[in-house]
Amino acid sequence: MSRESSSEIEKYLYYPEMAPRRPVNVGLLRVLALILVIGGAVGVYYAAISAPMPIVPIRELEGNILMNYATVYIEGVVTSPPRAEISGGKLRLTIYVRDNSTPTELRIYAYDPLASSILAQWREKLPFTGDRVRLLIQVRVRETDTYAYLQSTAGIYILERPSGEKVYVNTLEGISEYEYVCTRGTVSNPRNVSSGLLFDVTTPQGAITVLLPNVFYYVGDQAAPIVSRLSTEGTYVDLCGVVYYYRGVSPEIVIRDLGEVVFPTTLVEFTVIDIKDIPNYVNKNVSFTGLFYAMYYSAGVYYVEIRSTDEQFAVNVTMTRSQVISLLNPAVVGWKSLVRINGTVTGPYSVKYSAGEVIERKEPLTVTVAEALNQPIGRPLRIVNATVTSSSVVGTDNWRIYITDGTGTILVFVPASTVAELGISLPQPGTVITVAGYRDVYRDEQEIIVISKEGLVVHSG
Missing domain, CATH: 2.40.50.140 (Nucleic acid-binding proteins)
Structure with a gap:
């Protein structure tokens, strides 16, 4: 008997519990190992993409270079109206968001094509003032500035919007922001x-x-x-x-x-009254007629004096510059023109202008320089064919022009708002001009204020 056969017999005699060995399939083990590795990687990937992206306080983004180009969610309140503009030939949206982590607002942009996509869904996807939002953004951190870009419409969530019953107000005094x-x-x-x-x-x-x-x-x-x-x-x-x-x-x-x-089809009603009854209609909407008598300016508001036809009663109508030029341009509508005023009575002798019309127009009161110097403050008037003696630019593009017609000399003041509309250069000495405006006095110097582009006409020079 051979030695190998004897060893096999001894195994079965002395170790009967041992089973015969089976050959191991190494290729199969390799395939199983590869499947486990790939499966694990796929599992980790899907776990990563399905996990919620972190909501990061704005405080942790400010000046944090480690967050540069990071894509995160933020939550906060939109603090100002959204704005659209063309930048670099592309439409750009800008919004500002603030959370409770810092008083600083985060500026967030969206450029085309995302900007147009947001505007196409503006009711659902455009954040407005007072909205509480959650936004997916990519952060940009610079040395002195931190801002961000919206990533997609899918990453814009309007969590809460100011709402409620329709409450009508006549003033915003005492009303909280975002109400x-x-x-x-x-x-x-x-x-x-x-x-x-x-x-x-x-x-x-x-x-x-x-x-x-x-x-x-x-x-x-x-x-x-x-x-x-x-x-x-x-x-x-x-x-x-x-x-x-x-x-x-x-x-x-x-x-x-x-x-x-x-825009209701039934317009607000204005009660037609006599101008002398205005003190009885405080806080009421009224309509009345009177004579265009004078105008004054203070702190951004024009006060136009309207008098009764017997000139014994007067009220001041508060108007903006555009309203005055539209209705009572001193270069077109003259002193004592008959006008109708619709407005709200704010005091016994004051009315807030809403609308109006010129019923009977008179030509502007044309006077010489000497006569202009004797007119009362506020009187609308016109001086024709006067010669510039000197001129200069003062302040922020205001013009000071001294004129004479042989009867005297007076200063013509042209505010920057009027200068911007004239489209001409400053008239130089020797230029012949016509001016129309209203009489005023500033620091004891008599002057005429020109409030419209029609109030300064250059004839020669």
């Missing part, structure tokens, strides 16, 4: 500003400032007719929005939905 309110009245003093269309709504208790954010200029044709009507003096409007304190001090209503701007 949802409504008002109604006539449009006055519409003006375009960088953030949109700003205008006043005249109510029985005064004027409420309203902003239509310029993002609505980019949402399609639906905004155009609304912008047009809100840009028209005297339009009666019923609107709702969120209270926003511009620079923290000046309250205004920010419109957030075009559907909340309504």
Whole structure:
């Protein structure tokens, strides 16, 4: 018997519990190991992408270079109206968000094509003033600035919006920021500003400032007719929005939905009264006629004196520059022209202007320089074919022009707002001009104030 056969027999005799060995399939083990590795990696991947992205306080982003290019969520309140503008040939949206971690706002941008996508879904995806939001952003950290970019419409969540019952107010005094309110009245003093269309709504208790954010200029044709009507003096409007304190001090209503701007077919009623009965109608909307008598300016407001036809009773109508030029341009409408004024009585002898018309226009009162010097302060007048004796630019592009017609010399003051509309250079000595404005005195110097581009005409020089 061979030695190998003897060893096998001994195994079975002395170790009967041992089974015969089976060959190991190493290839199969390798495949199983590879499957386990790939499966584990896939599991880790899906666990990573399904895990919620962290919500990071804005405080941890500010100046933190480690967060540069990080993609994170933030939560906070939109602190100011959204703004749209063309930057580098592309549409850009800008919003500001603040949370409780820091008083600093985080500036967040969205460029096209994302900006257009957001505006196409503006009711659901455009964050407005007062909204509490969760936003997916990519952070940029610079030496002195931290800002971010929105990543997608899917990463914009409007968590909460100011809302409630429609509460109509006639003043914003005492109303908290981000509160949802409504008002109604006539449009006055519409003006375009960088953030949109700003205008006043005249109510029985005064004027409420309203902003239509310029993002609505980019949402399609639906905004155009609304912008047009809100840009028209005297339009009666019923609107709702969120209270926003511009620079923290000046309250205004920010419109957030075009559907909340309504133009009722029944306009506000103005009670027709005699001008002398105005003291009996404080806080009422009235309509009256009178003579255009004088105008004065103080702290951004024009006070136009309207007198009864017997010239024994007078009221001051408060107006903006654009309203004065539109209705009572001194270069077109002369002293004692008969006018109708619609407005709200704010005191026994004061009216807040809403709308008006010239019933009987008189030519501007044409006088010599000597006669102008003897006219009372505020009188609208015109001097024809006077010669410039000297001229200069003062302050922020204001013009001071001395003129004479042989009867005397008087100063003509042209404010920068008028200069910007003239489109001409400063008239030099020897130039012949016609001026129209109103009489005033400043630091004991007699002058004529020119408030419209029609009030300065250059004939030669």
